[in-house]
Amino acid sequence: MKRATQNQIVVPQRTKKRYYGHGIPGVSSDILAGRLIVVEGADGSGRSTQIARLVEWLEGCGHATVQVGLKRSTLVSEELERAQQGNILSRTTLSLFYATDFADQLENIIVPTLKAGFIVLADRYIYTLMARDMVRGMDETWLKNLYGIALEPDAVFYLNVPPEQLVQRTFAKNASLDFWESGMDLGLSRDMFDSFMKYQTTMQQTFRHLQASYGFTIVDGTRSVGAISTELQKKIGAILAGK
Amino acid sequence: MKTPSKEDAGSVTPESRQENTPPATFPHDPMKSFAELGFPGRLIAVEGLDGSGKSTQIYLLQRWLELQGLRVYFSEWNSSELVKSATSKGKKRELLTPTTFSLIHATDFADRYERHLVPLLRAGYIVLCDRYVFTAFARDVVRGCPPEWVRGIYNFAALPDLTFFFKADLEVSLQRILDGRPQLKYFEAGMDLRLSTDPYESFRIFQGRMLEQYLAMSIEFGFLVIDANELVENQQAIVRQLVAQRLNLAAFQRTEALPMAKPAPKPTKLSSPQEPVE
Numbered sequence: 001m002k003r004a005t006q007n008q009i010v011v012p013q014r015t016k017k018r019y020y021g022h023g024i025p026g027v028s029s030d031i032l033a034g035r036l037i038v039v040e041g042a043d044g045s046g047r048s049t050q051i052a053r054l055v056e057w058l059e060g061c062g063h064a065t066v067q068v069g070l071k072r073s074t075l076v077s078e079e080l081e082r083a084q085q086g087n088i089l090s091r092t093t094l095s096l097f098y099a100t101d102f103a104d105q106l107e108n109i110i111v112p113t114l115k116a117g118f119i120v121l122a123d124r125y126i127y128t129l130m131a132r133d134m135v136r137g138m139d140e141t142w143l144k145n146l147y148g149i150a151l152e153p154d155a156v157f158y159l160n161v162p163p164e165q166l167v168q169r170t171f172a173k174n175a176s177l178d179f180w181e182s183g184m185d186l187g188l189s190r191d192m193f194d195s196f197m198k199y200q201t202t203m204q205q206t207f208r209h210l211q212a213s214y215g216f217t218i219v220d221g222t223r224s225v226g227a228i229s230t231e232l233q234k235k236i237g238a239i240l241a242g243k
Numbered sequence: 244m245k246t247p248s249k250e251d252a253g254s255v256t257p258e259s260r261q262e263n264t265p266p267a268t269f270p271h272d273p274m275k276s277f278a279e280l281g282f283p284g285r286l287i288a289v290e291g292l293d294g295s296g297k298s299t300q301i302y303l304l305q306r307w308l309e310l311q312g313l314r315v316y317f318s319e320w321n322s323s324e325l326v327k328s329a330t331s332k333g334k335k336r337e338l339l340t341p342t343t344f345s346l347i348h349a350t351d352f353a354d355r356y357e358r359h360l361v362p363l364l365r366a367g368y369i370v371l372c373d374r375y376v377f378t379a380f381a382r383d384v385v386r387g388c389p390p391e392w393v394r395g396i397y398n399f400a401a402l403p404d405l406t407f408f409f410k411a412d413l414e415v416s417l418q419r420i421l422d423g424r425p426q427l428k429y430f431e432a433g434m435d436l437r438l439s440t441d442p443y444e445s446f447r448i449f450q451g452r453m454l455e456q457y458l459a460m461s462i463e464f465g466f467l468v469i470d471a472n473e474l475v476e477n478q479q480a481i482v483r484q485l486v487a488q489r490l491n492l493a494a495f496q497r498t499e500a501l502p503m504a505k506p507a508p509k510p511t512k513l514s515s516p517q518e519p520v521e
Contacts, residue, residue, distance in 0.1 A: 021392065022389045022391075022392055024340070024342055025341050025342065025386070025387035025388055025389075026341075026387060074338065075329060075332065075333050075338055075339075075343060075347070076329040076347070078328075078329075079325045079326070079328050079329040082325055083325050088323065088325070089323070089325070089326075089354060090353070090354070090357035090358065091357075092353040092356070092357055092399050093326070093350055093353040093354040093357055093358075095353075096346060096349050096350035096353050096396070097326070097329075097350045099346050099350075100329070100343055100346040100347050100350055103340075103342045103343050103346050104338070104343050107340050107342060107343065139399075142395065142396075142398065142399065145391070145392060145395035145396065146395070146396055148392060149342055149392075
């Protein structure tokens, strides 16, 4: 993407926003001027690196940005963190707890900043939440109803990295696998490595399934950081220009 | 007592995690009761406005069942610390919107449902619930959430086998609560709905709307409607009669003696500021 100089700021074309379902009582989606860009992918798929680059690029282009992500709400983030440490909540409870976290950020950050014309970058969105729950046996129709409160993003990029490579990246960074990212609560295998591979494979299948209904862009996450970043900038640039 | 053939055979190995239990949550046909889903236990719920006297009635029902030596459990809604902490934070700081109010309560309900109710019902208990999903259906819809959305969220839960609705005249329930001039809490009074700047007035309007919702659900869910303007004893006589008619109480007889150390069952909180003793 050509660099925009300070005096050539592109004013984003206003598009109509839509909720997936009924949305939030009393908040019409028509008044939301900004853009909502979602980056999805497993841990180690390069989400945060790409988001950091996008923020820099967007701000350089003169756009105000704000970031949201899972487990970051004022309302329940602490409690969710503790719940995960102890693995004490059952699946429906945990699912609803995450939905509460999402709804809180939706109403208190996403919607107000979109109203103010910001570009909201979401480090994961409802799709990860849905995929995780579906892998744990929750009903898809139930989840679609639950997340009918969500706004349809302007773009969703799914960074696709095969489990073999995810595991290598994780070890390069942490030297250990995460309990939840390995799906250890599912009892797929007592062996954490096996469990990780099985879980991530199932998660990818689920994402592909969700892609059919939600139509997100699948990005090959195995390429260099720069190559991926260029692709994202090009696509987002087109969205901002209203193309 | 009949135990279902699919009772836990203890064969769940981590490698072969299968749903070998009755479908306590998904996938099951929503709108079915525990009996219809093949649970050995039965769930009895009481619903009604604050001040309708439902807590008194469910307590008396519990005593009657206990004194017959039946397996009965009163669900006191002990939510886990985690969910409680988030809920009270949200309420104290008035952080909740209709959507998050609904979701945090659904989380709390799911927690109790999965950790307490389902295990007890699988173990063949009569479980008594002071309020069930209908409270959420009424309350969240009054707050502006779409009914289909709210009901969809709660459809992981089976319906009660019996639901008593204590129907008092609005003024009677209001009087019982407001005579004590309690400190009405923000959400309890429905202050978030901006119905009135006066908490008492807001509470009145809010309760009136709750009553409309309850009445609208009454036929759909087959509530057993009890006239809560009647004397406590008269109401209880009807409740006991209906329970005896609809449940095969003999099937719930305890086979084990209660442990010696168990203290006599205490009365449940009958006199919280919102639930005055009649």
